[in-house]
Amino acid sequence: MRLSGGRRIAALVIAAALAAAGVLVAALGVPSFQASSFTASPSSAPAGEVAVAQGLGPIVLANATATGATPAATPEIVSFILRGRNLYNLESAVVAGRSPGMTVAEFAARYGQSTDTISALQAYLKKFGIATSVYPDNLDVTASGTAAEFNSALSVQQQQYKVPAVTAHNGQAAVPAQQVHGTTQTPYLPSSLGSSVLAILGLTNYAPFSADLTHTPKGVTPSNSTTPSTDYTGNLTPADFAKNYNLDPLYNNGITGQGQTIGIVTLAGFDPTTAYHFWNTVLAMTPKQQNRITVYNVDNGPGAPSEAAGSAESDLDVEQSGALAPGANVVVYQAPNSDAGYADAFFAAASQNLADSLSASWGESETLLQAAATTGGEAPAYAQAFDEAFLELAAQGQSTFVAAGDTGAYDAAGDLGTTNLSVDGPDDSPFVTSVGGTTLNGTISANVSGVTVKSTIGTQRTWGWDWLWPEYAKFGYSTEASFAAAVVAGGGGGYSSFEPVPLYQEILARQGVANSGSYSAVQYLTPTDYGTVDGLYLPTQWTFTASPAVQPGEATGRGLPDLAVDADPFTGYLLYDPLASPTLQGGWGGTSFGAPQLNGAAALVDQAAGHRVGLWNPAIYGFAMSASSPFTPLSAQGTSNDNLYYTGTPGQIFNPGSGLGYPDLAKLAEDFG
Numbered sequence: 015m016r017l018s019g020g021r022r023i024a025a026l027v028i029a030a031a032l033a034a035a036g037v038l039v040a041a042l043g044v045p046s047f048q049a050s051s052f053t054a055s056p057s058s059a060p061a062g063e064v065a066v067a068q069g070l071g072p073i074v075l076a077n078a079t080a081t082g083a084t085p086a087a088t089p090e091i092v093s094f095i096l097r098g099r100n101l102y103n104l105e106s107a108v109v110a111g112r113s114p115g116m117t118v119a120e121f122a123a124r125y126g127q128s129t130d131t132i133s134a135l136q137a138y139l140k141k142f143g144i145a146t147s148v149y150p151d152n153l154d155v156t157a158s159g160t161a162a163e164f165n166s167a168l169s170v171q172q173q174q175y176k177v178p179a180v181t182a183h184n185g186q187a188a189v190p191a192q193q194v195h196g197t198t199q200t201p202y203l204p205s206s207l208g209s210s211v212l213a214i215l216g217l218t219n220y221a222p223f224s225a226d227l228t229h230t231p232k233g234v235t236p237s238n239s240t241t242p243s244t245d246y247t248g249n250l251t252p253a254d255f256a257k258n259y260n261l262d263p264l265y266n267n268g269i270t271g272q273g274q275t276i277g278i279v280t281l282a283g284f285d286p287t288t289a290y291h292f293w294n295t296v297l298a299m300t301p302k303q304q305n306r307i308t309v310y311n312v313d314n315g316p317g318a319p320s321e322a323a324g325s326a327e328s329d330l331d332v333e334q335s336g337a338l339a340p341g342a343n344v345v346v347y348q349a350p351n352s353d354a355g356y357a358d359a360f361f362a363a364a365s366q367n368l369a370d371s372l373s374a375s376w377g378e379s380e381t382l383l384q385a386a387a388t389t390g391g392e393a394p395a396y397a398q399a400f401d402e403a404f405l406e407l408a409a410q411g412q413s414t415f416v417a418a419g420d421t422g423a424y425d426a427a428g429d430l431g432t433t434n435l436s437v438d439g440p441d442d443s444p445f446v447t448s449v450g451g452t453t454l455n456g457t458i459s460a461n462v463s464g465v466t467v468k469s470t471i472g473t474q475r476t477w478g479w480d481w482l483w484p485e486y487a488k489f490g491y492s493t494e495a496s497f498a499a500a501v502v503a504g505g506g507g508g509y510s511s512f513e514p515v516p517l518y519q520e521i522l523a524r525q526g527v528a529n530s531g532s533y534s535a536v537q538y539l540t541p542t543d544y545g546t547v548d549g550l551y552l553p554t555q556w557t558f559t560a561s562p563a564v565q566p567g568e569a570t571g572r573g574l575p576d577l578a579v580d581a582d583p584f585t586g587y588l589l590y591d592p593l594a595s596p597t598l599q600g601g602w603g604g605t606s607f608g609a610p611q612l613n614g615a616a617a618l619v620d621q622a623a624g625h626r627v628g629l630w631n632p633a634i635y636g637f638a639m640s641a642s643s644p645f646t647p648l649s650a651q652g653t654s655n656d657n658l659y660y661t662g663t664p665g666q667i668f669n670p671g672s673g674l675g676y677p678d679l680a681k682l683a684e685d686f687g
Contacts, residue, residue: 171197375606437508456471657672
């Protein structure tokens with residue numbers, strides 16, 4: 015396939031502008047892996063040792079109750095994420111759309127840590143009885159030992175803790191109460207080793223991540239059947255996604271993902287028979303689907319499938335991606351829900367280099383990471399650890415899609431319970447494609463405790479449940495304000511507090527097309543009641559305005575998401591979950607669906623192009639500037655197109671809340687070709 019003239023010119027314009035920007039990249043603040051991300055008071059360091067950032071321990075244990083020392087024999091897996099060498103040059107190339115298509119061995123030789131440093135780290139840990147293994151990319155050393163051994167090696171003392179539940183703003187438990195081990199103390203390594211270690215993850219086994227999966231509100235009775243309806247009842251299938259975003263022309267050309275491999279990163283146990291049942295029995299796909307799935311346990315895996323742990327997320331990721339690319343193989347990287355587990359899963363996917371494209375739908379708010387930073391904890395080293403994995407994936411030509419969250423512009427309301435503007439991570443990385451959410455146009459019909467709720471969405475819009483709030487009485491609420499505060503749902507989007515503007519977004523302004531930092535907003539919810547929360551001065555309540563005026567704004571930082579697809583549960587999908595009752599349920603949505611759906615679509619794009627296309631972002635921002643863009647920007651302004659704060663700006667290509675808009679995937683495949 016060939017680019018049409020307009021799209022080819024736009025792609026070449028952005029490629030040329032970016033390729034010539036070696037010095038410019040530094041001025042724009044592309045994330046650098048060279049500077050030290052953590053320092054400690056020299057007086058606190060043991061002689062000849064330096065502090066190294068640890069993971070979540072300091073913040074999640076700050077309000078926990080210590081119940082005694084961790085038993086000495088407690089087995090632990092701890093990950094030492096190493097600083098890559100010369101990564102700045104690679105970053106510049108990747109954000110400029112020049113992913114080199116390297117092998118893992120080439121990446122390790124050029125950008126991984128030196129073998130001498132790795133051998134020295136292994137020898138040091140071995141002195142304490144700790145066994146190690148090295149990922150082939152030379153960026154991740156996983157260590158297995160006991161709590162006593164790690165205490166001695168890292169000059170810490172681990173404790174047992176009772177961690178209270180994290181309550182979301184709506185009063186529900188966002189993260190359940192847990193009994194864990196961990197330490198609030200700073201780990202240390204000999205100075206000859208510490209400067210080469212970016213972060214030490216796994217000193218706590220706290221499970222922090224939540225899936226970006228959402229159901230229709232309590233009381234709604236969705237359809238649990240694949241039978242089509244003239245109204246949306248939340249029972250769409252992958253075939254509907256293919257129709258809505260124009261994948262059918264690829265299928266008609268015999269493109270089904272043959273020769274491609276889809277990767278899924280998840281933090282809850284997965285049983286392959288679940289996906290096979292969905293494909294063969296629920297969807298009745300032909301030919302019969304079999305022998306396509308391989309499951310890898312990372313860090314001994316997350317355990318057996320569990321409804322409480324979030325296995326529904328694992329199920330839908332494979333169900334959706336595999337149905338959209340029926341000719342592709344699927345590899346599932348399932349890891350414990352911990353800071354080390356999640357990072358290691360991405361490093362495993364990069365080091366194996368089997369998956370041509372990858373998706374994940376687990377995250378946490380950036381505000382939680384900011385709170386961790388105030389305690390000397392995970393940020394920014396933790397964010398940089400993920401960036402290293404994502405950068406390697408991009409350098410090897412692997413496309414990565416991460417869900418943007420389901421709490422609209424207020425992601426922290428879901429995990430810290432605060433009401434400030436916040437985006438999600440790790441989709442904030444400039445080296446992944448962040449996937450936001452929309453509501454499809456048409457008539458939505460729902461039965462709420464015997465009462466019918468109907469609404470007509472004129473055109474596909476950014477997902478935000480402000481369209482639902484006027485029906486507050488039917489949901490049992492006395493005021494719209496109380497319903498709005500309880501039902502804060504929408505596609506994640508806004509601006510990162512950690513990641514600077516990547517060049518592929520900055521180039522929009524430099525080409526005179528749009529400014530990725532300019533936005534329009536409708537403030538239904540105004541943050542109030544500020545106080546100290548985990549060391550940060552944050553709001554904890556909102557005041558409500560039913561019909562807010564549009565207001566302009568300017569922001570810095572990476573804009574999120576990059577694009578958006580249907581995520582509203584009312585225009586959402588069927589999910590087969592053998593642990594639920596009933597096992598087949600409608601009314602499911604969230605950006606959790608969009609990330610694996612685009613992962614499946616990427617397999618078709620790669621097959622059509624004849625090669626891996628790598629990180630989508632530099633290319634799609636170029637395509638979006640053409641006269642024949644494969645995206646429909648959601649630029650309508652006002653309260654009919656918002657993620658509860660960010661709305662569209664007429665004529666603007668990028669809008670926070672929906673990114674570049676929703677894609678025509680057949681056009682996009684042609685452009686990539």
